[in-house]
Amino acid sequence: MKKIIAVFTGNRAEYGLQYPVLKAIDRHPNLEYRLIVSGAHLDENFGSTIQEINNDGFEIHAQVSIELNENLPYATSLAIGSGILSIAEALEKIKPDIFVVYADRFEGFAAVIASTQMNIPTAHIEGGDITEGGALDDSVRHAMTKLAHIHFTTNDQATNRLLGMGEAPWRVHTVGFPAIDLIQEKNFASPDELIESYNLDLSRPIILFTQHSVTTEFDLAQSQVMPSLKALEMVAKEGMQVIITYPNNDAGGKKIIDTIHAFEKNIKAIDGIQIHSSLGRYNYHGILALSKNKDMKVCCVGNSSSGIKETPAFFCPTVNIGSRQEGRLRAENVIDADYDKNNIYEAIMKCIFDESFRLSIQECINPYGVGDAGLKIANILDELEMDHKKLLRKEMTLKGRKKNEWFQ
Numbered sequence: 117m118k119k120i121i122a123v124f125t126g127n128r129a130e131y132g133l134q135y136p137v138l139k140a141i142d143r144h145p146n147l148e149y150r151l152i153v154s155g156a157h158l159d160e161n162f163g164s165t166i167q168e169i170n171n172d173g174f175e176i177h178a179q180v181s182i183e184l185n186e187n188l189p190y191a192t193s194l195a196i197g198s199g200i201l202s203i204a205e206a207l208e209k210i211k212p213d214i215f216v217v218y219a220d221r222f223e224g225f226a227a228v229i230a231s232t233q234m235n236i237p238t239a240h241i242e243g244g245d246i247t248e249g250g251a252l253d254d255s256v257r258h259a260m261t262k263l264a265h266i267h268f269t270t271n272d273q274a275t276n277r278l279l280g281m282g283e284a285p286w287r288v289h290t291v292g293f294p295a296i297d298l299i300q301e302k303n304f305a306s307p308d309e310l311i312e313s314y315n316l317d318l319s320r321p322i323i324l325f326t327q328h329s330v331t332t333e334f335d336l337a338q339s340q341v342m343p344s345l346k347a348l349e350m351v352a353k354e355g356m357q358v359i360i361t362y363p364n365n366d367a368g369g370k371k372i373i374d375t376i377h378a379f380e381k382n383i384k385a386i387d388g389i390q391i392h393s394s395l396g397r398y399n400y401h402g403i404l405a406l407s408k409n410k411d412m413k414v415c416c417v418g419n420s421s422s423g424i425k426e427t428p429a430f431f432c433p434t435v436n437i438g439s440r441q442e443g444r445l446r447a448e449n450v451i452d453a454d455y456d457k458n459n460i461y462e463a464i465m466k467c468i469f470d471e472s473f474r475l476s477i478q479e480c481i482n483p484y485g486v487g488d489a490g491l492k493i494a495n496i497l498d499e500l501e502m503d504h505k506k507l508l509r510k511e512m513t514l515k516g517r518k519k520n521e522w523f524q
Contacts, residue, residue, distance in 0.1 A: 118148045121497055122212035122236075124203070126155030126182070126223030127364055128165040129422065132397035134218055136297035136490030137241070138174055144494045150210045152203065154180040155223040156365040168396045178206035182223055184365050192222050192331075192367050199226030207231055214239055214497055217264070220247075220257035221364070232263045237507045239497065240264035241294070244274030244281075246443040247421070253331075265507045266500065268493050270425075270484050271445060282514040291492040292485020295422075298401065299429040300487030305402025313399060314359065314390065321356040321413040321468045323348065324403050326420045329368025330440050337368030338375050340455050344418070344437055345379045347460035349386065356468070358389045359403070407432035410478075415467040417460070424450060428482035433467035433474065435460060445484075449477040 121141050125131040141149045153176050157166040169176060182199040184191050203226060207215065215231040217224045219242045231238045243261040247253045261267065261278060269275045270293040278288050298304070310316055327344050329337040348358045360376060363369045380391055395403070400422075406412040407430045415433050416423045419440040427434045428447035436446075437453050437460060453463040466473055500507075 118146055119213045119497065119502075120150055120210070121147050122150045122152060122177075122207065122210050122215045124152045124154065124215070124217050124224065124227040125157065125169075126221060126227075127157065128168065128394050128396070129364065129420070130218050130221065130224070131157070131165065131169060132298075132400075133241075133294050134216075135172065135397065136294040137216065137493050140490035140494035141497070142174075144498060146498045147494060149174075150177040150212055151175065152178045152180055152206050152210075152227075154199065154203070154227075155182050155221075159184075159365060165394050165396070168394075177210060180206050182226065184367075196222050196226045196229075199223055200230045203227050204230040204234060207234060207236060212236060213502060214266075214500070216241065216493075216497075217260065218242060220245075220253040220260065222256065222366075225256045225260060228260045228263050232265075235504070235508055237266065237500075237502070237504070238264045239266040239268060239493075241268045241493070242270055242274075243267045244269050244277040245271075245445070246277070247441055262510075265510065266496075268489070268496070270489075273445060279513075282512045284511055284513055289492070289496055291496075292487070292489040293425055293482075294489040294493070295426050296429055296482065296485050296487040297490045298397070299405075299426070302405075303398070303401075304405055305399045307402075307406065310399065310402050310406075316357060318406065318412055320388075321351075321415070322403060322406065323351060323356055323358045323415050323417055323464060324361075324400070325358060325417045326361045326363065326422075327372065327418040327437060328363040328420060328440060329366050329372060330419075330438065331366050331368065334366070334368030334371075337371040340438060341372050341375050343455050343457040344460055345375070346457040347464065348389065348417070349379075349383055350457065350461050351464055352383070352386050352388045356388065356464075359395070360389065360391045361395055361400075362393045401426070401430075404430040404432045410474075413468050413474075415464055417464060425484050428477075428480050428484075429487075431478050431480065433477055435463040435467060447477075447480040447482055449480050 141147045180202040184195045215236050215238045217228045267288045268291045275290045363372045407414045417435040423434040424444050424446045434450045451463045453460045
């Protein structure tokens with residue numbers, strides 16, 4: 117009998133990372149997936165990205181509404197509570213052998229609380245990463261680690277952190293970053309498709325922009341994104357093409373969207389700026405992939421984790437703005453910038469026109485793996501012994517012995 121693997125996805129970025137895992141589970145002879153779709157996927161304000169899942173041909177077994185009605189942390193707490201209730205109902209109907217949850221967002225936090233309290237063995241992908249930049253990601257991610265039973269990490273540093281948190285070594289597996297699987301397979305839009313879809317001129321530089329709110333500073337979301345938009349206006353006036361996409365549905369996200377639309381009204385006379393709720397993984401990776409052609413100039417700008425973790429695989433330069441990704445493991449293709457239009461402008465210009473910098477990143481090494489994470493995860497799930505007593509009773513490996521006046 118095949119193992120039933122429930123997989124949870126709550127937003128577009130997370131789904132793009134889950135895709136290789138879903139595909140590997142679907143292809144595995146001993147596994148069957150059950151897909152639970154929730155959060156921003158079902159919210160038309162953030163692009164209703166459930167359509168992307170449908171287009172990829174995956175069956176959706178449950179749609180779980182988690183509404184974020186207000187742009188405040190209070191609403192996030194309510195959303196987590198309602199998410200726990202709704203996800204628990206979906207899991208009770210599906211009755212999976214194992215539940216797979218990704219990363220560090222509030223939707224995934226709700227999912228992992230629901231599953232672990234139901235005694236469902238839960239696997240967590242991307243535990244042990246660090247983002248010290250003022251978002252709640254680290255706190256949520258580490259809490260999910262302590263709740264989950266099996267861990268799939270993206271790098272050795274993350275694995276070491278989980279071991280340092282007292283997780284038993286047999287529970288922790290270093291598999292790499294799943295998005296690299298798709299990049300290695302070249303599963304993204306071709307230049308001709310991008311020209312047709314976005315009316316791009318590949319002889320002109322392309323700036324791909326996404327800036328999320330910093331959730332512990334959600335009230336500053338508008339003031340933090342304004343310098344970025346002004347810098348984008350400056351480069352657009354110099355002939356660069358700018359593609360702006362919506363942020364995640366975090367607290368402060370709607371303020372950023374409102375600011376983007378106000379910006380749009382003021383720059384109608386400027387050629388080359390376009391705004392989309394979402395490009396979808398296929399087109400997003402396709403634009404980044406243009407960087408592999410040395411004659412095409414592309415730059416990723418904003419504060420998305422994809423600018424840190426995915427762009428090295430395309431040798432694409434990145435301008436990382438502000439504090440959100442502070443502490444994140446990164447390659448040499450990333451330039452940091454403050455919330456200052458001139459600082460951001462200068463960083464973009466370096467990424468586009470500094471030939472020595474552009475040449476140097478053609479040899480950068482991606483610290484997040486080589487592109488076989490999905491297969492590794494599926495094989496580990498298949499081989500996992502379904503001993504519920506062993507899986508569910510989490511041991512603390514740190515004994516707290518006192519040595520030299522410190523507890524080790």
